[in-house]
Amino acid sequence: MNFSSKLIQDAVEQFAKLPGIGRKSAMRLALHLLKMDKDEVRSFGEAFIDLRDKINYCQECHNISDMDICELCSNPSREFSTLCVVEDIRDVIAIENTHQFKGKYHVLGGIISPMDGVGPTDLNIESLVTKVAKGNIKEIIMALSTTMEGDTTNFYIFKRLKEYDIKMSVIARGISVGDELEYADEVTLGRSIVNRTPYENSLA
Amino acid sequence: MNFSSKLIQDAVEQFAKLPGIGRKSAMRLALHLLKMDKDEVRSFGEAFIDLRDKINYCQECHNISDMDICELCSNPSREFSTLCVVEDIRDVIAIENTHQFKGKYHVLGGIISPMDGVGPTDLNIESLVTKVAKGNIKEIIMALSTTMEGDTTNFYIFKRLKEYDIKMSVIARGISVGDELEYADEVTLGRSIVNRTPYENSLA
Numbered sequence: 221m222n223f224s225s226k227l228i229q230d231a232v233e234q235f236a237k238l239p240g241i242g243r244k245s246a247m248r249l250a251l252h253l254l255k256m257d258k259d260e261v262r263s264f265g266e267a268f269i270d271l272r273d274k275i276n277y278c279q280e281c282h283n284i285s286d287m288d289i290c291e292l293c294s295n296p297s298r299e300f301s302t303l304c305v306v307e308d309i310r311d312v313i314a315i316e317n318t319h320q321f322k323g324k325y326h327v328l329g330g331i332i333s334p335m336d337g338v339g340p341t342d343l344n345i346e347s348l349v350t351k352v353a354k355g356n357i358k359e360i361i362m363a364l365s366t367t368m369e370g371d372t373t374n375f376y377i378f379k380r381l382k383e384y385d386i387k388m389s390v391i392a393r394g395i396s397v398g399d400e401l402e403y404a405d406e407v408t409l410g411r412s413i414v415n416r417t418p419y420e421n422s423l424a
Numbered sequence: 425m426n427f428s429s430k431l432i433q434d435a436v437e438q439f440a441k442l443p444g445i446g447r448k449s450a451m452r453l454a455l456h457l458l459k460m461d462k463d464e465v466r467s468f469g470e471a472f473i474d475l476r477d478k479i480n481y482c483q484e485c486h487n488i489s490d491m492d493i494c495e496l497c498s499n500p501s502r503e504f505s506t507l508c509v510v511e512d513i514r515d516v517i518a519i520e521n522t523h524q525f526k527g528k529y530h531v532l533g534g535i536i537s538p539m540d541g542v543g544p545t546d547l548n549i550e551s552l553v554t555k556v557a558k559g560n561i562k563e564i565i566m567a568l569s570t571t572m573e574g575d576t577t578n579f580y581i582f583k584r585l586k587e588y589d590i591k592m593s594v595i596a597r598g599i600s601v602g603d604e605l606e607y608a609d610e611v612t613l614g615r616s617i618v619n620r621t622p623y624e625n626s627l628a
Contacts, residue, residue: 265469
């Protein structure tokens with residue numbers, strides 16, 4: 221594209237850096253900004269700069285938090301003996317929305333993915349081992365994506381923690397609620413049979 | 425969503441203001457920023473603030489331009505007697521990419537759309553009439569979207585300019601190159617028959 225203005229070119233290029241946004245969408249977004257108020261656009265840009273500059277992580281669970289210890293970690297009514305290991309804040313929000321988990325979280329900040337150059341040392345795994353070594357944790361629930369990378373990370377953490385006397389589980393993989401069997405893929409259907417649950421437990 | 429940090433909440437809300445970006449995508453984008461370099465995020469945010477603060481429009485054609493008169497308008501090899509009327513800079517770029525138009529542009533900055541509260545006075549229509557009244561323009565090509573709003577704008581401009589001795593045309597509506605007839609809608613197919621072109625002209 222041949223832009224008539226460096227300003228619009230810059231804005232388009234910046235938008236196009238984001239995942240899932242191509243140059244045509246980026247142009248549409250840049251033109252949208254031009255129709256917004258100057259002050260609104262200023263808050264728009266500053267929100268991202270502030271986010272990156274001032275971001276803080278909970279020292280306990282490594283979740284994004286404005287305080288040094290996040291609300292979930294400092295809440296005395298949460299069970300401290302159960303840890304749910306997740307990839308990032310999105311998963312914390314998703315699990316919190318289910319209201320099914322009353323323990324605490326441990327946010328890895330990613331999953332092991334050699335293709336993207338992410339190894340175990342790039343993640344918050346050492347601090348998980350340290351927490352477990354202190355002896356207060358009874359159960360660890362691995363709630364990672366059901367992908368190759370998620371499985372690899374599960375396996376790595378399982379190996380690192382197997383010397384400790386804790387229960388380690390992985391969230392159930394099976395047929396989504398509301399799905400029809402005939403459209404389920406074979407692997408999922410196979411797992412759902414191997415890991416079948418007692419009838420009483422299937423009633424939510 | 426219950427965010428654990430005001431910073432991330434702000435960033436998500438700002439992204440979600442953009443057209444076509446929901447709160448889940450906004451969260452994904454905000455987390456992407458957190459993985460970027462601080463300096464990169466700073467240029468990211470500042471590009472938008474700069475765009476809005478320093479944007480300049482060509483005084484001739486109203487296209488976005490870093491100079492007071494844009495490159496296209498100041499180019500002496502472009503025919504000044506033919507004006508192509510378009511909605512915004514995206515259309516200028518699209519038409520320039522075809523290499524089929526050698527005249528100048530007039531950017532309206534939108535189209536008449538009562539539903540969105542955009543009337544004729546919100547657009548650069550007066551300056552178009554002034555240009556035509558000066559008497560140097562011989563032909564006006566209306567290149568607006570083939571929607572109800574585009575048609576309304578065409579009609580309004582046609583009425584405003586009919587007292588002047590100029591040719592006014594609208595870009596051809598017909599079957600897209602490469603399309604099969606059976607999948608074309610009736611209106612388009614009907615127009616393509618009514619406005620059929622001599623065989624010689626159909627060879628691009």
